[in-house]
Amino acid sequence: ATLTGSIGVITAKLLTSEAYHKVAANRFSLRRGKNADIYADSRPWRGEQRNKIEDAIETTYQAFKQRVVTGRRLSNERLEEVGGGRVWTGTQALENGLVDELGDFAVAVERACQLAGLPSDGSVAVRAVEFDKPRMPLSAKELGLKEPALSIPDLAEFAFAVLGRDWSALLGQDRIWLLADSLPRIRW
Structure with missing residues (x-):
C-alpha cells in the first residue's frame, strides 16, 4: 500500500x-x-x-x-x-x-530506465545511497572535550565542536530544504 x-x-x-x-x-x-x-x-x-x-x-x-x-x-x-x-x-x-501508475521502487526504476533509454532487463544496477544524518553531540566525550565540565581553555574547543562543525553540518548553507532520506545510484 x-x-x-x-x-x-x-x-x-x-x-x-x-x-x-x-x-x-x-x-x-x-x-x-x-x-x-x-x-x-x-x-x-x-x-x-x-x-x-x-x-x-x-x-x-x-x-x-x-x-x-x-x-x-x-x-x-x-x-x-x-x-x-x-x-x-x-x-x-x-x-x-x-x-x-502504481508500483514499488523496482517498478519506478524499470520505468525510469525506459524513459532514459536504458535497458530494463535487470542489467542496470541500482542501489540506495543513504545519507549520514547529522546530529548534535550528546556528551563532552563526543565533543572531544577532556572533562565533562567546560573549563576556560575548553570553551574555544566547545565553540568549534558545536558551532563550527555539527550545527553548520546540520543547517548547511541552504535556507529552505527539500529533503530525501536516500538517493538511488544507477550504474549501467
Whole structure:
C-alpha cells in the first residue's frame, strides 16, 4: 500500500543564546545591512525578517505548485482540490491524477530506465545511497572535550565542536530544504 500526500516547505533557525549563557560565553557580531543577520542564532526573527522568510517559503511553495500543475497537467483549481494537506491512498492518487501508475521502487526504476533509454532487463544496477544524518553531540566525550565540565581553555574547543562543525553540518548553507532520506545510484 502507498500513500501520496501534499508537500510543504519549511525552514528552521536554531536559537542559541541560552546555550551560550549556560557556558558563560559572550559573542559580538558585526553586520552590514539590516538583514545580514537574518539567520544569526542569537535572536528570533524580527518582523521584517520574518516577512522575508515567509515570502521565501511562499515563493518556493508556489514554484513547486506550478511545477505540479505543469507536470501533472492539472488546473490550479484542481490542484487545490487534491492538494492542501490531503493524503491519498495510491489508488486515490492515481484516480486524482497525482501519479502515473502504481508500483514499488523496482517498478519506478524499470520505468525510469525506459524513459532514459536504458535497458530494463535487470542489467542496470541500482542501489540506495543513504545519507549520514547529522546530529548534535550528546556528551563532552563526543565533543572531544577532556572533562565533562567546560573549563576556560575548553570553551574555544566547545565553540568549534558545536558551532563550527555539527550545527553548520546540520543547517548547511541552504535556507529552505527539500529533503530525501536516500538517493538511488544507477550504474549501467
